[in-house]
Amino acid sequence: MSQLELPNSLDFAALRSTLLSRLQQFRSRLRRHLALEGIARWVVELLAAALLSFAVDRLLRLSLPMRLGILIWAAGFLIYEAWRWIAKPLCIRFSLIGLAAAIDRTDADRPALAAQVASVLELPNLLQGPAAPSATLVRAAVLRCHDALNAVDFEGHLNRQRRAISYWILAACLLLAATLTSLNPHAASLWFKRYFLGSNEPWPQKTYLIVNGLDNGKMIVPRAEPFALRLSTRPGSVDPEVVTVRYREHGSARLSASMAHFGPGDWRYDFPPLGDITDVEITGNDDAEYFSIEPVDRPRITDLLLMSKHPTEPQPTPHHFGGQDSDLSFLPKTDLKLTISANVPIAEAKIKSSAATPSQSGLQRVNDRQFSLSWTQAAAVQLEIELVGASAHLASLPVPVAIGLKQDLPPRVNLSFTGVKQRITPMATIPLVIQARDDYGVAWLDLTTESQTLIAESTTQPTTPPPTSQGTKETHTTTLVGPVIPPTDLEVQRAQRLDVSELKLPPGSLLTIHASATDDCYTGPQTGVSRPILFHIVPPEELFREILLREQSERMKFRKQLDAAQKLHDNLTMGTTTTVAADHRAIQREVLRIAASLDESVTEMKLNQLGGKEAWNLIDTKVLAPLKKLNEDVMNQQKDALDGLNPKDSKQMEAAISREQLIVDQMQEILKQMAQWDSFVDVVNQLNEIIKLETGVHQSTDQMKKKQTDGIFE
Numbered sequence: 001m002s003q004l005e006l007p008n009s010l011d012f013a014a015l016r017s018t019l020l021s022r023l024q025q026f027r028s029r030l031r032r033h034l035a036l037e038g039i040a041r042w043v044v045e046l047l048a049a050a051l052l053s054f055a056v057d058r059l060l061r062l063s064l065p066m067r068l069g070i071l072i073w074a075a076g077f078l079i080y081e082a083w084r085w086i087a088k089p090l091c092i093r094f095s096l097i098g099l100a101a102a103i104d105r106t107d108a109d110r111p112a113l114a115a116q117v118a119s120v121l122e123l124p125n126l127l128q129g130p131a132a133p134s135a136t137l138v139r140a141a142v143l144r145c146h147d148a149l150n151a152v153d154f155e156g157h158l159n160r161q162r163r164a165i166s167y168w169i170l171a172a173c174l175l176l177a178a179t180l181t182s183l184n185p186h187a188a189s190l191w192f193k194r195y196f197l198g199s200n201e202p203w204p205q206k207t208y209l210i211v212n213g214l215d216n217g218k219m220i221v222p223r224a225e226p227f228a229l230r231l232s233t234r235p236g237s238v239d240p241e242v243v244t245v246r247y248r249e250h251g252s253a254r255l256s257a258s259m260a261h262f263g264p265g266d267w268r269y270d271f272p273p274l275g276d277i278t279d280v281e282i283t284g285n286d287d288a289e290y291f292s293i294e295p296v297d298r299p300r301i302t303d304l305l306l307m308s309k310h311p312t313e314p315q316p317t318p319h320h321f322g323g324q325d326s327d328l329s330f331l332p333k334t335d336l337k338l339t340i341s342a343n344v345p346i347a348e349a350k351i352k353s354s355a356a357t358p359s360q361s362g363l364q365r366v367n368d369r370q371f372s373l374s375w376t377q378a379a380a381v382q383l384e385i386e387l388v389g390a391s392a393h394l395a396s397l398p399v400p401v402a403i404g405l406k407q408d409l410p411p412r413v414n415l416s417f418t419g420v421k422q423r424i425t426p427m428a429t430i431p432l433v434i435q436a437r438d439d440y441g442v443a444w445l446d447l448t449t450e451s452q453t454l455i456a457e458s459t460t461q462p463t464t465p466p467p468t469s470q471g472t473k474e475t476h477t478t479t480l481v482g483p484v485i486p487p488t489d490l491e492v493q494r495a496q497r498l499d500v501s502e503l504k505l506p507p508g509s510l511l512t513i514h515a516s517a518t519d520d521c522y523t524g525p526q527t528g529v530s531r532p533i534l535f536h537i538v539p540p541e542e543l544f545r546e547i548l549l550r551e552q553s554e555r556m557k558f559r560k561q562l563d564a565a566q567k568l569h570d571n572l573t574m575g576t577t578t579t580v581a582a583d584h585r586a587i588q589r590e591v592l593r594i595a596a597s598l599d600e601s602v603t604e605m606k607l608n609q610l611g612g613k614e615a616w617n618l619i620d621t622k623v624l625a626p627l628k629k630l631n632e633d634v635m636n637q638q639k640d641a642l643d644g645l646n647p648k649d650s651k652q653m654e655a656a657i658s659r660e661q662l663i664v665d666q667m668q669e670i671l672k673q674m675a676q677w678d679s680f681v682d683v684v685n686q687l688n689e690i691i692k693l694e695t696g697v698h699q700s701t702d703q704m705k706k707k708q709t710d711g712i713f714e
Helices: 012-060 064-091 096-106 113-128 135-150 160-183 185-196 540-574 580-607 613-643 650-713
Strands: 209-211 218-222 227-233 244-249 255-258 260-263 266-271 278-284 287-296 301-309 317-321 335-342 346-353 363-367 370-376 381-389 399-405 412-417 429-437 444-455 470-481 491-499 510-518 527-529 533-537
Touching: 012 064, 012 160, 012 185, 064 185, 160 185, 209 278, 209 287, 218 227, 227 278, 301 399, 335 381, 346 363, 346 370, 412 510, 412 527, 429 444, 429 510, 429 580, 444 491, 470 491, 540 580, 540 650, 580 613, 613 650
Parallel strands: 218 287
Antiparallel strands: 209 227, 227 266, 244 255, 244 278, 260 266, 278 287, 301 317, 301 335, 335 370, 346 381, 363 370, 381 399, 412 429, 429 491, 444 470, 444 510, 510 527, 510 533
16 A cells, blocks of 8 residues: 655645635636626627617607607616626626536536635635544645646636637627718718707608698697698608608597698698697608697687767766677767777787777777777777787687767657648647657657748639739747756657637638757757648638538448348348348448548537537437447347358347347438438528628628718718
């Protein structure tokens, strides 16, 4: 058995220190090796990220927020990769025994280096324990392992091929980046500016789209109103075949449509009404535009306040109106102030007027949402108001404003008369009704009579003035109302009885009557005159004769109705009932008309002082009253009975025949009274003529006596 020759003393610390130095140097080289591979990998990723961002931005023309997002994502990714492949390997703490074990795994044919390293580093520590092994064996094992490790080249186990590949990758990446930059330095510079300097300089392209109305990536449109988006191209660029617009209103789904092509460089799309901010993307050929549409409220008039004050009014009067109120008109000299209120702050208000006043120069700003315009009303005013918003400079829809001129017209006067006709006697009384109206009150009301006494050239027809007649005129005015200052009544109605006898007009004269009313107009009193009424003064006997002729004509018509009633009675007696109801109604209507005509004639006689009270009372009691009773009692009963008459009912037929006979009897009695009244009037007229003759003879005798007496004394 051979024995191992060992030195008596062995320096374990020196052996251990030598091995540790070699292993630590190997560990440092390993870290640098791994870091080199990580740098190569990171440079590849950096170059790939740069190329990818370049390609994406070049193809899609990203907006600044998108580019910033990509830049932040890429920076985060590269930082993570640098920590993972570079910083982490440099900071990792490899175990020396673990490094030896790693070498063992790469070369399984060699002795286990991990055991040898452990023996040199850890076996000497066993000698210090209470159950220490043999020192000789430990020294032999340590020395043997140390000698074996001295023959091992640790750095030779590093993969030199991978290190070379890493160097080649770094060189290739740097060469590729330099080559691409040198081939197109403008593109590289533009990419750097767009990503790292935040520039919006566009990429070179064939088509350049221009959105009309775009300002700093934003377009202002009226809220809730449809509008047309217009797109044009820069001169010299290529027109796209198709232009696509994509938009999404906040809170809604994204929509896509094609713009309509109206001509070279002219594309349009009709947007629906928008209520919120909308993101829009327009693409055509190699260009794209990204912007937002912001709907804002268009200026509109929320209130029109018109203050009016006429010089006669103590306080101004407010009027809230919509601009087209048909009854909004004012008198001349009225001071007007129009206040315009808007829904948003206003930068400018524009006024177009049809009259000289008001004008744009009179427009004053009250606050950021109100303007006022003052003028004095002299003519009808037609305004057109347009507001321009302060924020978006949108113009409102033109609002027409119409303010009329109210003319203070002269009073309207109506004069009417009743009871008489236009031929009257000198003793007549004319019932008049005067009605005057004014918009602001009647101050006073007058009645004017103008009489003209005619001197006829011939006396053959004293009541008919010849064309060449001449005479005197007299005018008399009577104040019926007023003067009332200030006027209070807008309408005045007065009944007036004009006594013609007070005018002492002879027959053949003309009497003209008209009424006039005056107001209290601020610019000067105005007078309105009624239509004149002309009366002819005729002798009493002549007018009485005309009235009697009319009454005789009515009596003849009444006689015909009596015959018709008798015929109706005969038809009922014979049982012929086909038209009896209609015939009775016709008779009743004519009787009522005759009664009304006779009543008018009696009234005319009373007002003209014709016939006397006995004649009036006689016709009232003997003719008019029976006619009224005949109509109200018997004729109305007969009318109702004939409407529901049944020819087969003998009782109804007998009652109808009896009533019809009663009608005939009463009509005969009335006709008899008419004849008696005519006879009475004839007698009265004859007596009046005799009295006039006697009076005339007496007056002639007196004149002759006076003439003879005067002759004797002469």
